[in-house]
Amino acid sequence: MTADLFLINVAFYVVGAIALVGALIAVTAQNILRAALGLIVSFIGVAGVYFVLEAEFLGVVQILIYVGAIAVLILFAVMLTRGLMRGTGSAYNTQWMGAAFIALILFLLLGVVALGTRWNVVPRQVGDDVIPQIGTELMTTYLLPFEARSLLLLAVLVGAIVIARE
Amino acid sequence: MDILNSLFTNLYDWLAATIHSLLAGLGLTKDAESAIVAAIMGLIVVTVILLWMVLMVLILIWLERKNAARVQDRVGPNRVGPWGLLQPVADTVKMFIKEDIIPTNADKLVHTLAPIVTMAPAVLAFAVIPWGKGMFPADLNIGVLWVVAVGSIGTLGIFMAGYGSNNKFSLLGGMRGVAQAVSYEIPQVLTIVTIVLMTGTMSLVKIVESQGGWGGLQWYIFAFPVGPIAFVVFYLSSLAEVNRTPFDIPEGESEIVAGHHTEYSGMKWGLFYLAEYFNFFLVCCLGAILFFGGWQGPGFLPGYVWFILKVYFLIWVGMWIRMTWPRFRVDQLMGFAWKVLVPIALLNILLAGLRFDLFSLLRMMGLIS
């Protein structure tokens, strides 16, 4: 295989590992700040996966919104609720064994479906000018969801301020 | 003049050809050979840009201290070399040899990671800046969005520094810093969107190339009324983004000791200091590219010289502002962002979308292409 195809394959394994390791830290860390940092690592890994899948616009939007905004929100909440001063005790509640069992069963089910189905893959030729197309489609074909989302964001803005106010 | 213009691109091509011929005798396949050449050339480009940036930052440090001195009617550093030119080198040596202190109950991991998380995005964003005709490391077709996204990771570093120092002043400084950075990102991105609207592409290389008319002077700052308003809003919100006076509440020395980098010393503090100057240089580069035409200019100087001149002009204006304006209070700062800059930026986008600017008028009248 050619050199850049080989590099793309290597890149997939690397960013996939980063995403999974970050998620593992996020879910099992006892200190909630370490969990938030693991989540940030996982976000960056997922952005890497988008770059490998040739959806660069979405990769950059992922970094901008998830790492730049949502991660900052989570860190603020961690700090404002002083979750760290609470300290010790297990990270899990009383039903963790049932949760682990269900997660494992679901993973096996999804794995069997993912690996066993014969998907009729028709790889697309990703052109260079996806962004003007995305803009046009947002304004024509997907106008209704777009406007609904803006209304949703307005409601969230007002609601978050009202809920978190002193 | 063409030779000077394409000096660096010719150098790059010659170096690539030399490495190709050096590898030709090893009998590798064509794919592997071009991959190795691409990797080596990439490493060389990255090293050159990093060294160049460090040189620029050293010059900036000297310039700032001399400028501040002259504005305050004193001489400035003049002991260490002719005109104090080796002062930044002395500062660097001092930074290296200082002891590295971590406060007692601080979270070691967070405290150590914070300067890295602040510095890395500042360096990453230089991957898309075009320094001259054909002189860019990577031409992403989402160039502007890349710079904004990577810049927003820097706010995490400020927060981690403020939190990880186990110090009330640091925490307060860190929270204020994050609030300020997040608030001023919005007018900055809105003005960048204005320029993207007028150009039709997010690639920085194409934005510079589209400002080439009128003998290299068709810059977006001349597109009244959209251009100058966008430039003023962009420049002020960028100054706030990089925490420079008058927006430097997070690190104001008379206010909050040193804000989020109170508890840092030695090389870690050096990384914060470097990151601030890298960010300032980046923001001035972005301003020069978006509003002043990047490397475009009348033909008597090569492109990269024009670019450096424009960037240093913007840096000088930034330093001038720092020396003369008093500092904003925190509530004035947030009020300024949300109540003044955001409405102006939104109105600007409306005007740009309605094509209410000088260039569109001239295009309609058929005077320019």
Add this chain to the structure above:
Amino acid sequence: MMIPLNFYLLLAAGLFCLGLFGALARRNAIGILIGIELMLNAVNINLIAFWRYIQPADPSMALAGQIFALFVITLAAAEAAIGLALVIAIYRSRDTVNVEDVNLMKW
């Protein structure tokens, strides 16, 4: 030879199950929100992988995968904001973020 579609789906399944475990088993309310964000990320990876590997017959749907993923990112941001505002409000009134201690309405 490109990475087959199955591997991306497997990665997304792994992330989703880790997120599910986090959302069901953590004690801290913010930890539950972290699990939910992981699940939304996994769904996004699935959407983009399908967009890349399978081309729909209808040409007007050519970008549906990316636009859908964009909407999911927007929704995740909105939900994280409200969720964290709720956690802060609960902390103010009950002085705890343990979901086991906020059990007044449990029978």
